[in-house]
Amino acid sequence: MSLLVVGSVALDSVETPFGKADEVIGGSANYFSASASHQGPVQLVGVVGSDYPVEKLEPLKARGVDFTGLEHAEGESFRWRGRYRHDLNSAETLETRLGVFSHFRPKLPEAFRDAEFVFLANIDPRLQLDVLRQVRQPKLVACDTMNFWIESRRADLLELLGKVDLITLNDGEARQLTEQANLVQAARWILDRGPRTVLIKKGEHGAFMFTRESVFFAPAYPLESVFDPTGAGDSFAGGFMGWLARTRDLSDANLRRAVVLGSAMGSFVVEGFSITRLLEISRTDIERRVADFHRLVTFDQALDT
Amino acid sequence: MSLLVVGSVALDSVETPFGKADEVIGGSANYFSASASHQGPVQLVGVVGSDYPVEKLEPLKARGVDFTGLEHAEGESFRWRGRYRHDLNSAETLETRLGVFSHFRPKLPEAFRDAEFVFLANIDPRLQLDVLRQVRQPKLVACDTMNFWIESRRADLLELLGKVDLITLNDGEARQLTEQANLVQAARWILDRGPRTVLIKKGEHGAFMFTRESVFFAPAYPLESVFDPTGAGDSFAGGFMGWLARTRDLSDANLRRAVVLGSAMGSFVVEGFSITRLLEISRTDIERRVADFHRLVTFDQALDT
Numbered sequence: 001m002s003l004l005v006v007g008s009v010a011l012d013s014v015e016t017p018f019g020k021a022d023e024v025i026g027g028s029a030n031y032f033s034a035s036a037s038h039q040g041p042v043q044l045v046g047v048v049g050s051d052y053p054v055e056k057l058e059p060l061k062a063r064g065v066d067f068t069g070l071e072h073a074e075g076e077s078f079r080w081r082g083r084y085r086h087d088l089n090s091a092e093t094l095e096t097r098l099g100v101f102s103h104f105r106p107k108l109p110e111a112f113r114d115a116e117f118v119f120l121a122n123i124d125p126r127l128q129l130d131v132l133r134q135v136r137q138p139k140l141v142a143c144d145t146m147n148f149w150i151e152s153r154r155a156d157l158l159e160l161l162g163k164v165d166l167i168t169l170n171d172g173e174a175r176q177l178t179e180q181a182n183l184v185q186a187a188r189w190i191l192d193r194g195p196r197t198v199l200i201k202k203g204e205h206g207a208f209m210f211t212r213e214s215v216f217f218a219p220a221y222p223l224e225s226v227f228d229p230t231g232a233g234d235s236f237a238g239g240f241m242g243w244l245a246r247t248r249d250l251s252d253a254n255l256r257r258a259v260v261l262g263s264a265m266g267s268f269v270v271e272g273f274s275i276t277r278l279l280e281i282s283r284t285d286i287e288r289r290v291a292d293f294h295r296l297v298t299f300d301q302a303l304d305t
Numbered sequence: 306m307s308l309l310v311v312g313s314v315a316l317d318s319v320e321t322p323f324g325k326a327d328e329v330i331g332g333s334a335n336y337f338s339a340s341a342s343h344q345g346p347v348q349l350v351g352v353v354g355s356d357y358p359v360e361k362l363e364p365l366k367a368r369g370v371d372f373t374g375l376e377h378a379e380g381e382s383f384r385w386r387g388r389y390r391h392d393l394n395s396a397e398t399l400e401t402r403l404g405v406f407s408h409f410r411p412k413l414p415e416a417f418r419d420a421e422f423v424f425l426a427n428i429d430p431r432l433q434l435d436v437l438r439q440v441r442q443p444k445l446v447a448c449d450t451m452n453f454w455i456e457s458r459r460a461d462l463l464e465l466l467g468k469v470d471l472i473t474l475n476d477g478e479a480r481q482l483t484e485q486a487n488l489v490q491a492a493r494w495i496l497d498r499g500p501r502t503v504l505i506k507k508g509e510h511g512a513f514m515f516t517r518e519s520v521f522f523a524p525a526y527p528l529e530s531v532f533d534p535t536g537a538g539d540s541f542a543g544g545f546m547g548w549l550a551r552t553r554d555l556s557d558a559n560l561r562r563a564v565v566l567g568s569a570m571g572s573f574v575v576e577g578f579s580i581t582r583l584l585e586i587s588r589t590d591i592e593r594r595v596a597d598f599h600r601l602v603t604f605d606q607a608l609d610t
Contacts, residue, residue, distance in 0.1 A: 086486050181391050184529045205510040208527065217524045217601050222513065224489045256604040290606055296522050297602040299561040301595055 002043065002114060003245035005032045006106045006131050007121025007234070009046040009070065010078040011053075014273060016228045017086055024274035025056050026080060028121035028144070031231035034278040035238025035265040037063040038286060039246040042238075043112045045069035045131070049077035049100040059279050068109045073100040088226050089204065108134040117245040119237055120164070122146050125156035132163055140250065142166040142241060144233070150177050158193065166197040168237055174200050183208065184215075197255065199240070201233055209259050214252055218259045219296060221267035221289065228273050232266040235278065239265030264289040307348065307419060308550035310337045311411045311436050312426025312539070314351035314375065315383040316358075319578060321533045322391055329579035330361050331385060333426035333449070336536035339583040340543025340570040342368040343591060344551040347543075348417045350374035350436075354382035354405040364584050373414045378405040393531050394509065413439040422550040424542055425469070427451050430461035437468055445555065447471040447546060449538070455482045463498065471502040473542055479505050488513065489520075502560065504545070506538055514564050519557055523564045524601060526572035526594065533578050537571040540583060544570030569594040 005028075012026030033042045041064040048054065048070060061067060076099035082091045106127055113136050120128040120143040128143055135141070141164045149157055150173060157177070161167065167190060175181060178189040187198045187210035198210045204226075206219040240262035247254055264286055271277045310333075317331030338347045346369040353359065353375060366372060381404035387396045411432055418441050425433040425448040433448055440446070446469045454462055455478060462482070466472065472495060480486060483494035492503045492515035503515045509531075511524040545567035552559055569591055576582045 088486075181393070182529060182531070184527050202510065205507070206524065215527055215601055216604070217527070218604075219511065219522045219524065222489050222520055222522070224487060226487070253605055257606075260604050260606070294604070294606040296520055299521070299523075299565050299599070300558055301562075301565070301599040 003036055003040065003117045003119070003241060004043045004045065004108075004112050004115035004135070005029050005036070005119045005121060005238075005241075006045040006128075007032060007119075007123060008078055008101055009044075009048050009052070010080055010101070012230060012274065013079070013081040014228055014230055015083040016088065017084070018225075018227050019273070021228070021273040023053075023079075026230065026274060027078060028234040030057075030060065030275060031234035031269065031278075032119060032121060032238040032241075033060055033065040034063070034275040035235040035269065036242030036245070037065055038239070038265070038278075038281075038283070039242030040064065041066060042242070043069060043115060045106050045108055045112065047071040047073050047100050047104045049073055049075045052077040060275075063279070069107075069112055071104075071107065073103070075100045077101075082230070084229060088229050091230065106131050106134075116140070116248070117241055118142070119241050120144065121234060121237070122149075125149050125153045125160045128160050129156060129163070132160075139248070140165045140244060142168060142237070144168045144237060145173065145177075147173055147176055161190065162194040164195055166199065167195045168199040168201060168233070168240075170201045170203065170233065174198075184210075199259070201236060203229070203232070207236065207259060207263060209255060211252065211255075216252075216256045216259060218263045218293065220263060221293060221296070223267060223270065226270045229270050230273075231269050231275070235269040236262040236266040238262070260290055260293050261286070264293060308341055308345065308422045308424070308546060309348045309350065309413075309417055309420035309440070310334050310341070310424045310426060310543075310546075311350040311433075312337060312424075312428060313383055313406055314349075314353050314357070315385055315406075317535060317579065318384070318386040319533055319535055320388040321393065322389070323530075323532050324578070326533070326578040328358075328384075331535065331579060332383060333539040335362075335365070335580060336539035336574065336583075337424060337426060337543040337546070338365055338370040339368070339580040340540040340574065341547030341550070342370055343544070343570070343583075343586075343588070344547030345369065346371060347547070348374060348420060350411050350413060350417065352376040352378050352405050352409045354378060354380045357382040365580075368584070374412075374417055376409075376412065378408070380405045382406075387535070389534060393534050396535065411436050411439075421445070421553070422546055423447070424546050425449065426539060426542070427454075430454050430458045430465045433465050434461060434468070437465075444553070445470045445549060447473060447542070449473045449542060450478065450482075452478055452481055466495065467499040469500055471504065472500045473504040473506060473538070473545075475506045475508065475538065479503075489515075504564070506541065508534070508537070512541065512564060512568060514560060516557065516560075521561045521564060523568045523598065525568060526598060526601070528572060528575065531575045534575050535578075536574050536580070540574040541567040541571040543567070565595055565598050566591070569598060
């Protein structure tokens with residue numbers, strides 16, 4: 001398999017009702033890679049400043065994440081500081097310092113240009129388009145986005161939609177992008193503009209996968225304690241894309257499995273700060289969680305009495 | 306089967322982004338009965354004032370709803386007037402006139418006291434307890450409640466919890482009752498106080514069923530157009546209880562089927578004003594919707610490659 005992610009490599013400082021973490025590994029590309037690395041190798045493209053504690057990335061390297069594409073720039077690394085209140089539903093951003101990330105121009109190492117599976121994490125759609133010009137013949141390209149780009153880079157985002165196979169975005173973003181309050185209509189709006197698959201993430205309320213032919217829904221796992229929700233979406237994407245890259249099977253049945261695997265990875269990452277839990281869990285833990293998901297939704301549809 | 310519901314018989318005036326309805330059939334007992342009547346006969350206990358257009362209940366009678374327990378009191382009927390905004394997520398109550406409902410004291414006709422399945426819809430917990438004293442040997446008693454009673458009748462509600470087999474409530478109410486932000490912990494709190502089964506309804510985000518042994522989740526069906534959300538919760542309860550009363554099987558597998566049937570009925574009722582859609586649909590429509598639910602969540606858990 002060859003799986004490429006282009007996104008942020010950051011330092012997060014997070015406060016939740018259960019504790020605090022200072023300057024821990026964060027950023028979409030790190031969460032994605034930590035999650036996807038359970039399925040196979042990952043190629044990462046991102047940027048860090050001269051102050052980034054690169055030794056903290058060693059556990060990811062040991063798991064098969066290739067940092068050849070990590071640019072080391074002069075200046076400060078991307079830092080995010082946020083807080084979650086009691087309900088853990090939404091992050092309150094206290095500070096964002098983009099640092100070297102604000103001048104990030106992704107440059108793919110030659111070896112990465114043959115990636116078959118590509119995840120364009122949440123960065124400027126112009127940069128996402130730029131990455132697409134650098135990859136040769138990907139089997140599947142997925143992108144993420146956010147409210148900021150939907151507002152400020154709408155035309156570029158629409159151009160991108162015409163060039164990707166799949167988009168992941170949360171329900172609020174789907175409504176904002178499409179100006180459709182109804183999620184089914186929002187998904188159709190997006191499907192009409194290019195992607196064959198739309199993944200709408202609803203956080204603690206699960207995720208929908210819409211294709212032209214079918215709808216699939218996976219709940220979020222009902223955890224007894226959510227410790228820190230940061231990175232759930234990127235870990236979801238990592239599990240999803242990692243599974244597809246490993247199996248190279250784009251059938252509806254396998255896409256469904258990928259969504260569940262993504263949900264499982266999302267349910268692990270929120271059990272601890274940063275990528276801690278993703279580094280701890282084993283294949284058996286993942287298989288058990290997938291089986292738990294199966295039990296959670298399984299019913300016998302026979303209505304004969 | 307014998308299935309009893311005690312609740313409100315009201316007249317609703319509703320405004321949604323898609324239209325208006327004036328003085329249409331509403332109230333928890335009506336929605337519940339219209340839904341449950343697809344599975345078998347229903348005994349209804351409630352009260353109307355002298356102004357209630359009882360002829361509008363004829364279609365329900367024709368479907369096997371027994372109105373022997375409907376008290377006709379002097380005065381005005383219960384009226385609710387509400388509005389839903391664009392997102393349809395929460396009703397804005399414009400006016401509530403309790404009328405004769407404020408003096409409602411449920412009196413079960415002799416024949417109803419042998420009901421095997423009992424649904425205590427959302428009324429004063431003191432009245433719900435009073436109904437329990439009138440039924441002889443029910444096989445399963447379920448109750449619903451709301452924020453108003455959680456605030457004003459907490460002691461009675463806790464007493465009721467010790468006497469019912471099942472409670473349905475929405476996620477906000479579960480958090481309010483238990484003072485637990487986490488739904489798994491909230492469910493456990495309730496299970497520790499009596500009920501063997503807790504159904505937590507999350508509206509458009511689906512429903513959880515918690516027992517001491519298992520957790521089941523059914524999504525809300527992703528409808529392309531939700532017309533009027535009024536009555537979704539009571540129609541859900543009607544489908545759920547109707548199925549149990551019809552099958553008289555309280556196994557985990559059958560409870561799961563009941564939840565899905567409830568979700569199906571909830572997904573139908575919101576497609577029109579009042580109980581209109583529940584009167585239109587056929588057994589085939591219901592079976593198709595249940596099959597749709599099955600397709601929506603089904604995945605093959607095998608992760609071998």
